[in-house]
Amino acid sequence: MAIPKNIFLVIIGFLATFSIVLAKPGIASFYNSSYVPSKCYGTKPQGDMVAKVGSKSLWDDGAICGKKFNVTCTGETNKYLLHPCTGKSVVVKIVDYCPECTADATFYLPEKAFETISMVMAFEVKIDYVQ
Numbered sequence: 001m002a003i004p005k006n007i008f009l010v011i012i013g014f015l016a017t018f019s020i021v022l023a024k025p026g027i028a029s030f031y032n033s034s035y036v037p038s039k040c041y042g043t044k045p046q047g048d049m050v051a052k053v054g055s056k057s058l059w060d061d062g063a064i065c066g067k068k069f070n071v072t073c074t075g076e077t078n079k080y081l082l083h084p085c086t087g088k089s090v091v092v093k094i095v096d097y098c099p100e101c102t103a104d105a106t107f108y109l110p111e112k113a114f115e116t117i118s119m120v121m122a123f124e125v126k127i128d129y130v131q
Contacts (some may be wrong), residue, residue: 004057023128026106028071029054030114030123038096040065051092052101052108059097067131068093073117075126084122086115 035050037043042060051061051069069092073085090113098108105124109117119127 001123005083016119023072025074026055026127026129027077028073028107028109028117029101029105029122030109030111030112030120031101032111035096035110040095040110046093046124047048048110048112049090049092050095050110051113052099053094053099054108056099059099061096064094066093066095067128068109068129070126071109071113071117071129074128076122077124077126078122081119081122082117082127084118086117088116090116116117119126 005028016049031052035052036045037050038046038050040046040083051071053064070089072089076082076084078084090109092107092109092113101108106127108127110130111120
């Protein structure tokens with residue numbers, strides 16, 4: 001038995017709303033150096049769409065290693081650069097912890113991942129992220 005179209009649309013709307021509720025706010029910045037070696041995987045590369053965690057509570061002594069997050073730019077942190085977001089999201093895998101990074105970011109993305117969600121000249125942006 002097929003699901004009627006109107007019920008299907010209600011279900012899709014509910015799921016979209018539910019995922020927005022689960023999203024957490026944060027800050028993303030970027031780096032343009034290698035992440036290898038990393039605290040999670042040592043010298044074994046994990047691809048281009050990875051992230052370093054800047055938050056000690058999110059890092060949780062490495063419990064977050066290997067988890068993937070959908071990251072979406074939601075706005076600027078710099079009042080001089082309005083509308084830096086591209087409207088796209090990126091899925092990144094956590095590979096490292098960066099307590100020494102200078103910006104106060106939740107996630108540090110490689111430049112390739114950052115420019116998927118934002119203009120690079122923004123340096124850091126507000127984000128929503130969900131696992």
